[in-house]
Amino acid sequence: MNLPKLFVDRPITTIMVFLAVLAIGLVSLAKLPIDLLPDIENPVISVITQYPGASAKDVETNVTKKIESSLSTVNKLDEITSTSIDNVSVIQCKFKWGTDLDEAANDIRNLLEIAKRDLPDDAETPYLFKFGSNMFPVLIYGVTADESYNGLDKLIDKKVADPLKRLPGVGTVMVMGGPIRQVRVEIDPKRLEAYHLSIDQIAGILAAENLTMPVGDIKMGRLDYNLRVPGEFSDPKQVGDVVVAQQMGRPVYLRDVATIQDTLKERTIDTRLLGGKGMILIVMKQSGANTVNVAKLVRNRLPDLQKRLPADVELHMVMDSSEFIVNSIRNLAEAVILGGLFVILVILAFLREWRATIVVALTIPFSLIVAFIYLFITGDTLNIITLSSLSIAVGMVVDDAIVILENITRHIEGGARPREAAVFGSNEVGLAVVASTLSIVAVFLPLTFLSGIAGVFFHILGLLVTVMILTSLFAALSLVPMLSSKLFQRRLEKKEHTGTLGKFYETSEKWFIALENWYQNILRWALKHRRTVVVGALIIFVGSMFLFKFVGTEFMPQTDDGSLQINVELQPAVKLEQTKHYAELIEQIVKEEAPELRYYSIRAGVNDQGFSSVIMGQKEGSNIFQMRLRFSKKGERKRSTYEIADSLRKRIAKIPGIVNYSVSAAGAASALTGATKQLEVDIIGHDLEKTTALARKIEGKLKAIHGAVDVAVDRGRERPELEIVLDREKIASLGLNTAMVANTIRHNIYGIVATKYREEGEEYDVFIRYKPDFRHSIVDVENISVPTMTGKMVKVKDIATIREVLYPPEIKRKNQERVVTVGANVSGRALGDVTADLKAEIAKMQIPDGIEIEYSGQVEQQSESFRDLGLFLILSIFLVYMIMASQFESLLDPFVIMFSLPFALVGVAWGLFLTGTSLSAIAFLAIIMLMGIVVKNAIVLVDYTNILRAREYDLHNAIVTAGGNRLRPVLMTAITTILGMLPLAISTGEGSEMWQPLGISVIFGLLVSTLVTLVLVPVMYSIFETRFKKAEWE
């Protein structure tokens, strides 16, 4: 099929086809939703089982182990990890990326049915929890209030959360850390004892009194009356008026034995915002809803809702994940546009002809628009991955058009009519263009086979670039010849350039010719000094490879989204009040150290209501607090969040009493690589003591390594606990059992919800417990009275001994083995270097028998994806070779071209070294891309040399002539690709860190390899021709 002729003969059809595509593309673009990332589902399903009253160890043996062993057979399971803490077992099943989670969840449910039979009776039914993208908060607001603080939770729930939930796309709206109203009945145990009462009795009486019951109906005459007994409290004060006993004929009121307060619940969580009291409002989206749209809807609705609130209640934005998305997308869109403009300028500079420039430049919007259509059809979004793909491709899509156009122009200069020249010119180089395009496809298409998280990133990139490159090939063979035939003028009709423009043309043409002559002289020299050139190239290559020693490695570049998260862990069992004190201390430090701070919130303690962050892999405890910081926008501050983090670490490290702390990025982008630390060492072994000791030792070593920060062991320090050990014989003789005693003690110390107080449709707990004065010492516990079966009271100290023990607060397991992890983040040094240092240290250590050491975290992901990418690098090289071999119909010629490949590495090494960038998976991707791009240039050059040789030019002459002839197209395609990617490399906006290594690597790699292509490849060509081919001939 003669594609160019087909389109040149039908200019109207061509224009209609392209306008149709344009129209569909614009509609697609308007409908494309914006998001940060492709719709990736984190392939993790958690199984959560409550086992009330069990310690971490008991939970591990009785629940976690049993469920784990039955779940280990689930299909496509990648890894199974678990955390057993007091009362709760959390098992996380991690699947391979791309697993159908619904199917997996069904499998898990089936296996759980079987496992359930082995679980203890009082363990609750396990339930599944899937962490979807809808779990990630879209917006977080801080609510502060003064006078209205007491009713804040209901107020916000009703006036803000409920209306927000009705907005389309809004999923859960959570209110955290707010005050909760409670009617608290605080008992004086001495008086209770005097009246022979127990808390359980009082609870029973309250429940029985706070009751409204319909009792039937009676018919009187013609009417039917409903009968009811109204007993519900209508005022919290009535609780105190309840008669709880009779003493010598006189009633004993509850207020006689207790104080009743309408007050706030004593929370085990403390939330502070901007230094004031407050609570947090978290807005999450429904799965599948669009983050940007949801955030916009909520933001627009909020001023309205704010008006309905009392004046002292204020809503502050803590986090808006859509802001980062919109900014990143805007930055990338700018990069695409800017890249396109650069490319057009380059073409204009080379061709100095506006018609030709337009013809070539049109391929850019055309391929972009086809890419939009593709995204729309596949249901993808405009996200940082897809936009980066567009930005990468923008400099490459013009290449085909350039080569075709150049040849058409040559025919026109030769005297042919534009129409004829368009057809013949396109056909002549068509094959070479197809081959060089295929070599690009050969490096991008295999990316779609990548697995793991790297696959998630690169899958769409591979497809999208392939689509765009193929589109540009199509445009180069249809639109470009058609437009050339219409727009170009015949030689004799063409006016000579006159005036300044003409002068410019003349002068620049002279420059170009001078450049060509200069290059041809270099080529002549190089051909005479072949050995010098080859040895020199070898030295440059080997020398540059040493640079990689100074280039660090990491998995993914760290992004700066203007937020940080500080986690601090104090000595175990430190009470919340003390933790709050530390929180204030750090609050002060942050204010001093970081004037860039815009907003912050602090959460200390355990969330006793609703969602537990343990499920999300975070720690909670009265000794733990977490501070979220938001800084000003990236352009408005001088320091990166990493620099701020470093300065904060220095100060926090000096505070005594802090066991562990970490300062890490908290934003949406960090969710990409998971919440795990960058460097993690798993110590696997059953013996808790031995593994903990080893973990502490490794922790010490790691702390000493330069660059390792936030070093922490994830098995918390053993927590002191008081055990009340009952004397079974004694309690049995009193007619008691363990459960009865334990319940009594629990109700006294922890308390019991006796009934609910209802007001205006809301329910509030009526909570009974000992007065705080009677819950302060071991003696208080010992003096608790337990009613026996005979109605007499017995003291706890008479039936039990109290002892202090140490308990591990949690036990983690990985693939059914106990594991303790030493984790660290890396600052100021590359991840790979720190890991190497640590490995060397660990190699020197004595590892006890039965303990194994494994590396996980980003290190694991890094080595996994590097291995994968390495494999794909080899695959790409093979594919590129195969394409060239068929193009040249020769097994030898491709080798000549492939000599330019190593020099792409030279460029990458220098680029990374000079800019101080680490070799990340992204930079590795750039290396793979370079294999295709570099070859592309050389194909054009060698192909033309071959043609000249076949036209009976002698070797030397052919090489020099081809060099001069092909210099401009080679430079042009290389420079357009380089400049197309320049915005990616130099951008400093939000999210730019991600793709910077790619931009830098491609630019430097292509620069060096192009220069090498222009000199070394012709030299290698002449060597091959004279040595090998001659041998073949003979």
Place this chain on the structure above:
Amino acid sequence: MKAVMIVYNQSISDEVYEILEKLNIKGFTRWLNVHGRGSQTGEPHYGTHIWPSLNAVILTVVEENLVQPILENVRKVNELAEEEGIRAFVWSIDQVV
């Protein structure tokens, strides 16, 4: 009667057709995609990767007075697009059926 055979690079086909049109020559025979090369300066036209261009041939039998105008025009085209290549050959026709 004379036979005029014009061998030309396909990329200047239009120019050749114009000659015939201008001189109102209606009858001709045309071969497309023909290979060939010139004896002196001409590049080969093989339709291959090395020599991608192709020739075409037009044979027309005309009255003798038309031969000179044809050759004149061919010369003009040749001057205009020398790199593309065009040649004309003339011989006598003895009989026509």
